Every structure is written in structure tokens, then in C-alpha cells.
Amino acid sequence: MALHETEYKGLLGWVDQRMPTLMSEYKKHLSEYYAPKNFNVWYIFGGLAITVLAIQIVTGIFLTMHYKPDARYAFESVEYIMREVPGGWFIRYMHSTGASFFFIVVYLHMFRALMYGSYRKPRELIWIFGCLIFLCLMAEAFMGYLLPWGQMSYWGAQVIVNLFAAIPLIGPDLAVFIRGDYVVSDATLNRFFALHVIAIPLVLIGLVVAHILALHDVGSNNPDGIEIKDKKDEKGRPLDGIPFHPYYTVHDIFWLGLFLIAFFSVVFFLPEAGGYFLEWTNFNPANPLSTPAHIAPVWYFTPYYSVLRAVTTPFMWALGLGVIGYGILLYFTFRGTLRFVSLGAALVLAVFMLPLSPLALDPKFWGVVAMGAAVMIFFGLPWLDHSPVRSMRYRPQWHFGLLMAFVLVFLVLGYFGLQPPSAANEIIAPVGTLLYFAFFLLMPWWSRMGEFKTPPDRVTFHPH
Amino acid sequence: MSSNPTANGPADGERRAALVTAGAVGAAGACALAVPFVSSFAPSERARAAGAPVEFDLSGVPPGEMRTVEWRGKPVWILRRTPEMIEAVKRADGAVADPNSQRTAYPTPQYARNALRSIKPEFFIAVGICSHLGCSPVGPLAANTNAVLGADAGFLCPCHGSTFDLAGRVFRAKPAPDNLEVPPHKYLSETTVLIGEDGTA
Numbered sequence: 001m002a003l004h005e006t007e008y009k010g011l012l013g014w015v016d017q018r019m020p021t022l023m024s025e026y027k028k029h030l031s032e033y034y035a036p037k038n039f040n041v042w043y044i045f046g047g048l049a050i051t052v053l054a055i056q057i058v059t060g061i062f063l064t065m066h067y068k069p070d071a072r073y074a075f076e077s078v079e080y081i082m083r084e085v086p087g088g089w090f091i092r093y094m095h096s097t098g099a100s101f102f103f104i105v106v107y108l109h110m111f112r113a114l115m116y117g118s119y120r121k122p123r124e125l126i127w128i129f130g131c132l133i134f135l136c137l138m139a140e141a142f143m144g145y146l147l148p149w150g151q152m153s154y155w156g157a158q159v160i161v162n163l164f165a166a167i168p169l170i171g172p173d174l175a176v177f178i179r180g181d182y183v184v185s186d187a188t189l190n191r192f193f194a195l196h197v198i199a200i201p202l203v204l205i206g207l208v209v210a211h212i213l214a215l216h217d218v219g220s221n222n223p224d225g226i227e228i229k230d231k232k233d234e235k236g237r238p239l240d241g242i243p244f245h246p247y248y249t250v251h252d253i254f255w256l257g258l259f260l261i262a263f264f265s266v267v268f269f270l271p272e273a274g275g276y277f278l279e280w281t282n283f284n285p286a287n288p289l290s291t292p293a294h295i296a297p298v299w300y301f302t303p304y305y306s307v308l309r310a311v312t313t314p315f316m317w318a319l320g321l322g323v324i325g326y327g328i329l330l331y332f333t334f335r336g337t338l339r340f341v342s343l344g345a346a347l348v349l350a351v352f353m354l355p356l357s358p359l360a361l362d363p364k365f366w367g368v369v370a371m372g373a374a375v376m377i378f379f380g381l382p383w384l385d386h387s388p389v390r391s392m393r394y395r396p397q398w399h400f401g402l403l404m405a406f407v408l409v410f411l412v413l414g415y416f417g418l419q420p421p422s423a424a425n426e427i428i429a430p431v432g433t434l435l436y437f438a439f440f441l442l443m444p445w446w447s448r449m450g451e452f453k454t455p456p457d458r459v460t461f462h463p464h
Numbered sequence: 465m466s467s468n469p470t471a472n473g474p475a476d477g478e479r480r481a482a483l484v485t486a487g488a489v490g491a492a493g494a495c496a497l498a499v500p501f502v503s504s505f506a507p508s509e510r511a512r513a514a515g516a517p518v519e520f521d522l523s524g525v526p527p528g529e530m531r532t533v534e535w536r537g538k539p540v541w542i543l544r545r546t547p548e549m550i551e552a553v554k555r556a557d558g559a560v561a562d563p564n565s566q567r568t569a570y571p572t573p574q575y576a577r578n579a580l581r582s583i584k585p586e587f588f589i590a591v592g593i594c595s596h597l598g599c600s601p602v603g604p605l606a607a608n609t610n611a612v613l614g615a616d617a618g619f620l621c622p623c624h625g626s627t628f629d630l631a632g633r634v635f636r637a638k639p640a641p642d643n644l645e646v647p648p649h650k651y652l653s654e655t656t657v658l659i660g661e662d663g664t665a
Binding site for chain 1: 486499500501503504505506508509510
């Protein structure tokens with residue numbers, strides 16, 4: 001059968017004749033992928049996230065050469081890596097720093113999407129893959145955290161697995177199933193090791209590939225929120241597009257250099273980051289008989305932890321009435337059967353939520369639900385945002401104000417999630433939770449309000 | 465398009481210089497980064513401690529008997545040879561493949577490159593691992609007590625039938641290519657030998 005005709009010479013030509021996919025995909029995703037020319041610094045975080053994923057995988061592989069996933073040896077094997085394996089301390093610190101940097105990069109990556117409407121049609125699927133990546137990342141970090149088998153590892157795992165026990169009817173059995181034992185034990189450690197080392201990383205890689213393929217099929221958004229594919233030249237190339245390679249590959253390498261300076265500054269000079277990247281309590285081996293005085297999850301989970309802790313019986317009044325209020329709002333918004341369905345669902349929920357109802361479920365359960373909902377609500381963003389324009393640049397100023405308020409609430413919830421429970425927190429966490437959910441749940445209404453500017457025809461770009 | 469080199473005009477010397485420099489610095493950085501990862505494969509402090517030299521007290525070994533100690537996970541033999549055993553070594557000179565221990569696969573230390581492959585003629589010290597595929601031979605067997613060894617005295621490896629004389633030299637036409645390895649060792653006194661260290665390197 002005749003070989004594929006190639007324009008390349010030498011070895012590349014030989015390969016291209018037999019595997020034309022190599023060069024066709026290179027062109028499709030790099031040298032002929034036209035990305036908007038007006039990308040700003042907020043567009044570096046996707047590439048940085050891939051870099052951190054690669055760092056975690058490589059350092060993880062080398063750690064598994066020396067780590068022992070056995071409750072008797074795990075803690076000691078980490079100390080062995082730190083003190084006795086040549087270069088072991090460096091590999092371990094890269095991995096622990098990488099975990100925290102992963103979340104910093106991913107949160108900034110998500111913030112970019114919120115600012116520029118990158119989750120909106122036709123990019124909803126990219127956003128969904130991204131939210132799935134976020135979920136997998138949280139699971140991966142949680143399971144990885146058990147592996148050093150320190151005090152925080154053990155008790156953090158105990159608390160989180162017990163969240164599942166809060167589910168009515170199936171909860172306690174589900175928790176035993178997850179743990180592989182009646183308490184967090186060697187069985188739990190070993191299975192979390194398998195999931196952390198291979199199962200979830202494989203899923204993550206698959207999702208990242210899907211995320212990028214879906215993006216490349218549609219084309220990237222940009223800070224102006226306009227579609228560059230609307231204006232093409234006679235060769236079918238977007239007028240406001242530039243080939244990803246070499247423009248953005250070189251651009252990204254520059255920012256990667258700065259990122260690596262920051263990353264290695266932490267690895268070499270501040271690997272514990274004051275107890276935020278490597279917590280002090282975790283330098284004690286796990287003791288099933290004694291819970292540390294102060295339990296907190298790692299910093300990147302603390303906003304959600306705050307939401308979990310906020311839900312107490314008094315707060316259930318606010319939540320229950322809030323649900324009813326939202327049902328009424330939906331009743332007056334929808335038309336047809338949907339209005340009755342939504343009101344009915346809200347009332348049914350309220351029956352299980354309001355404290356004096358005979359069917360009320362424990363705030364413990366609703367706390368878990370609220371925490372889950374706080375994460376899952378991100379999935380709904382493409383359908384909650386009803387603004388006529390994509391990017392914050394062309395929305396009323398106060399929309400951006402609301403977004404910054406949301407960020408502030410997120411940070412405040414995060415801060416209080418790190419602290420032990422306090423009187424101040426008993427007010428702040430519930431209020432913060434309500435504001436957090438209000439940002440999303442009221443978005444269909446507020447995102448339509450105000451005076452919008454007309455987005456430009458062509459992207460705003462100032463060559464330097 | 466990017467695939468046609470002449471479409472972009474003549475090569476830009478400055479740009480090329482910048483790319484080469486950046487590439488070289490990047491490559492240097494990558495090499496530097498690889499160092500800790502590659503070195504993590506090397507034996508750790510614990511492995512090196514476990515591989516530390518072993519002291520052995522010779523006074524408890526009767527003539528003609530052999531003891532085995534573990535060094536770096538391997539069996540090391542200490543055989544106290546009788547005068548008959550030393551004679552048997554001399555008789556085997558013509559039947560062994562490498563009588564003067566000249567092969568370099570398991571280099572014989574300079575102090576053991578002699579007729580009896582040992583520092584003291586009376587004590588033969590060797591790593592008890594067959595140079596074929598790693599089994600540990602049985603012995604010492606006297607002459608005419610074993611079908612494979614026949615009239616020779618020495619050691620027999622049960623896995624594939626290689627035989628060695630009482631100085632660890634492999635007999636000709638056997639699967640094993642090399643004489644038994646003599647480990648670095650030195651005598652701390654008349655009755656104590658340190659296996660694993662010989663004061664060189």
C-alpha cells in the first residue's frame with residue numbers, strides 16, 4: 001500500500017510516512033493552533049498546572065521506590081527518605097511543595113475562568129472536565145496526605161471518612177467499606193496508597209487530555225470574551241489569533257522560569273511554609289488513642305471545612321428557610337410544570353431540614369451536604385451565569401465587585417477553617433456560607449442586572 | 465507555513481543565538497535537576513551501614529572445617545585448610561581453567577593473587593557464590609566422595625554442576641567461567657579477620 005506523502009525530509013519524513021498523526025497532531029495542537037493574541041498573565045496557570053502535575057508524577061515515582069505503605073513502617077520510611085536516601089529530602093520537599101502549589105495554581109486558573117467567562121457556551125464541557133479534575137485533585141491530595149501516617153494524616157482521614165458515615169441508612173457500612181476496617185488502619189493506608197499512586201493519577205491524566213482536546217476543538221477564550229474565530233483571513237486563520245507555538249510556548253517558558261524560582265525558593269528555604277505546607281502535628285507518628293488538640297485540614301481544604309463546621313442546629317433554620325425562599329423565587333421565575341416541581345422540591349427539602357420537623361435530619365448530615373454542595377456548585381456555573389457578555393471587562397463594575405467579594409468570602413472561610421472553633425467563627429462561618437451560596441444561586445438574576453458595555457469587534461491588544 | 469523553511473526568509477542569526485543559549489541553559493538546568501533523582505538510586509546510608517565490614521574470630525574454627533558469615537547479603541566462607549587440603553590445591557593446578565587468577569570479571573585482590581589465593585595459606589576466605597548464575601556451592605568435599613568432583617577435592621555447585629578447588633578456582637569445562645570471588649579483607653590480629661575492608665580504596 002502506498003506510503004503517506006510527506007513534505008518532511010530525513011528521519012522525520014520516514015516517520016511521517018508511517019505515522020502522519022505525529023505531525024498532523026503537532027500542527028493541530030501547537031504550530032497551527034491559533035490562540036488569541038491578547039492573552040494576559042492569567043492565562044499561564046493552565047500550563048503551570050500541567051507542569052506541577054508532571055513534577056508530582058516524577059517525584060512521586062521516586063518516592064515510591066523508598067516508601068513503605070505499611071502502618072508499621074510508613075512514618076519511618078518517610079524519615080528514611082528524608083535522612084538516608086541520597087537526595088531524598090529534595091524529592092520529598094518537591095512533592096509536598098508541589099501539592100500545595102498545585103492548588104494555588106488551580107485556584108488561580110479557575111479564577112481566570114470566572115473573570116473572563118471561559119466556562120460559558122460553547123466551552124461548558126471544558127469547564128465540566130475541569131471541575132472533575134478539581135474533584136480528583138482533592139481526592140488525590142487527601143489520600144496522599146494519609147501516606148506519611150502522622151497524627152494529622154491519621155485523624156484527618158478519620159474525620160473525612162466519618163463524613164461518609166453521616167449519610168443516612170448506608171453511612172456506617174459505607175465508611176467501613178471505604179476504610180477496609182472498623183477504624184482507619186493499615187488496610188486503609190494500603191488501599192489509599194494504590195489509589196493515590198496509580199488509580200487517580202491515571203484518571204487525572206485522562207481528564208487533563210480530555211480538557212485540552214475539548215478546548216482545542218472549540219478554541220480558547222480571551223480576556224475580552226469575544227470569539228476570535230468570527231473574523232478569519234482568506235486562509236481560514238483567525239485575524240486575532242497567533243500560533244500557539246512559538247508565541248505562547250516561548251511566553252509560557254518565561255513565566256515557567258519565574259514560577260520555578262518561586263517553587264524552588266520554597267523547596268530550599270521554606271519547605272514547611274510555617275506549618276501550612278507540612279504541618280507540625282504530622283511530625284508525630286499516628287496514635288489511634290490520642291487526637292491532637294488542634295485538627296485542621298491542609299490549607300487548600302479549609303474553605304470547605306469552614307462550611308462543614310458552620311452547619312449547626314440554629315443555622316438549619318436559616319438554611320431551611322433559605323431553601324423555601326429559593327423555591328418561591330423559582331416558582332415565580334419558571335413557567336409550566338417546572339415551577340411546581342421546584343417549589344415542591346424546596347418544600348420537601350425543608351421538611352428534612354427545619355429543626356422542629358419530625359423528619360429533620362441531623363445538622364451533621366446537612367453539614368456534609370453543604371460542604372459537598374460548595375464544591376459541586378462550580379459545575380453549575382455555565383447555567384447560572386446569564387450575563388449578556390462573557391468577560392468582566394464589559395460587565396458593570398459592581399459585577400466584578402461581587403466576584404471580588406466572593407473571593408474575599410472564600411479567603412475568610414479559609415482563614416477561619418484553619419483556626420480552632422471560636423465565638424467569632426460561630427457568626428462568620430454561617431454568614432460566609434450563605435454569601436458563598438448566594439453568589440452562585442442568585443447569579444441568574446444579578447448577572448443580568450446593570451448597564452453592560454458592548455464588547456469590541458476585535459481584541460484589545462497593545463504590542464510591546 | 466512552518467514546514468517550508470524558505471518561506472520565513474534567511475535564518476536570523478540573533479534569534480538563533482538566543483535560542484541556542486536558552487536551550488543550553490535549559491539543558492544545564494535539566495542536568496542539574498536530574499542529579500538528586502539519579503543519586504537517589506544509590507545505596508542509602510542504611511544500605512551502606514548494612515554493608516559494613518564484618519569481623520570474624522578465627523580461633524573457633526577447627527582444621528578442615530568451614531564457617532559462613534553474611535556480608536552485604538552474601539555468604540562468605542572461611543575455610544581452615546589442612547596440609548592435605550593445601551596439597552590438593554597444588555595438584556589441581558593443571559585441571560583448573562584460570563590457575564593464576566588472571567581473569568578480571570571478579571578481580572582477585574593483589575594479596576590473594578598467589579598459589580593458594582589467600583593471605584595466610586591456612587585460611588581460605590571467599591564469597592560462596594558460584595560465578596555461573598549465583599547459587600551457593602556445597603562443600604568442602606574430600607576427594608573421591610562425590611561423582612561430579614571425582615578424584616578432586618573442592619566445592620560443587622548443585623544448580624548446574626560447576627566445581628571449584630579448595631582455593632576457589634573453577635575446574636575446566638564447567639558452566640561457571642570464573643574463580644570464586646575473594647572479598648576485600650585484612651587480618652586485624654592472628655585470630656581476627658575483617659571481611660569487607662582491606663585498607664585500600
